[in-house]
Amino acid sequence: MALLTAHQSVVLVIDLQEKLLPAIDGHEALLQRTQRFITGVRECSVPVIATEHWPDKMGSTHPALQSLIDTTVAKQHFDATREQAVLDSLPSERHQVLLIGAEAHICVLQTGLSLAQAGYTPILVVDVIGSRLESSRQAAIDRWRHHGLEIVNTEMALFEWLETPANPAFKKILPLLK
Numbered sequence: 001m002a003l004l005t006a007h008q009s010v011v012l013v014i015d016l017q018e019k020l021l022p023a024i025d026g027h028e029a030l031l032q033r034t035q036r037f038i039t040g041v042r043e044c045s046v047p048v049i050a051t052e053h054w055p056d057k058m059g060s061t062h063p064a065l066q067s068l069i070d071t072t073v074a075k076q077h078f079d080a081t082r083e084q085a086v087l088d089s090l091p092s093e094r095h096q097v098l099l100i101g102a103e104a105h106i107c108v109l110q111t112g113l114s115l116a117q118a119g120y121t122p123i124l125v126v127d128v129i130g131s132r133l134e135s136s137r138q139a140a141i142d143r144w145r146h147h148g149l150e151i152v153n154t155e156m157a158l159f160e161w162l163e164t165p166a167n168p169a170f171k172k173i174l175p176l177l178k
Contacts, residue, residue: 004123004152004160006044010094011125013038013050013069014080014101014108018059024102024130025137031064034100036176037128037154038068043169044161049073049089051080053107079110081118096121098157100128104140116149123150125157 016034021027038048050061050069054076061072075083090097097120099112108129112122124144131137144151152160155177162170 004096004098004157006046006161008094009046009096009098009157009161010091011038011041011046011048011098011100012080012090012111013048013061013065014099014111015051015053015058015103016062016065016101017052017055018062020053020058020102021062023132025132025134026130030102030128030130031062033128033154035064035068037100037125037158038065040154040158040173040176042068043172044158046161047071047091047094049086051075051083051086051101051107051111053078078107079114080107081111081114087118090120095119096123098123098125098152100125102129103131103136104129105131105136105143109140109143112144112149113147116147121150123152123157125154126151127153 041048048069050072052061052074055074071089073085073089080086097115099108101108115122158173
């Protein structure tokens with residue numbers, strides 16, 4: 001596998017919605033990690049797309065994240081790739097799709113597996129995913145590995161995108177990681 005590059009990457013935020021997030025194990029910490037990650041993502045000029053599962057029932061993306069997202073797409077399927085609007089929102093020149101969100105073992109996993117089948121390189125950002133139960137989150141990670149898909153964490157992604165501390169974004173991202 002190659003290193004991540006900012007110009008080939010896009011971040012897909014899966015279903016971090018107002019009504020779902022409180023049910024997620026450690027949701028407050030997950031929300032904070034998500035905010036830090038997406039803030040760093042934006043400093044690296046990587047597009048951020050969010051999905052909202054049944055927003056009329058599950059609410060909008062959490063207000064703390066809305067201003068950090070470039071595009072939001074509603075969906076009805078657990079697997080976001082079953083929605084043409086989601087596929088259309090992915091920039092054609094960006095094949096590295098970093099997935100974050102909830103629930104890790106349902107929507108995040110199904111979307112990642114389908115992205116791989118569609119020719120993308122799905123990459124799970126392991127410290128920015130959640131499920132109602134930690135055992136379900138771990139099951140998602142195990143299945144992700146079973147299928148040979150890539151897993152990174154926040155620091156891995158951001159530092160690969162930065163490439164060097166000489167990058168002007170480095171000084172803005174470093175405090176996010178401390």
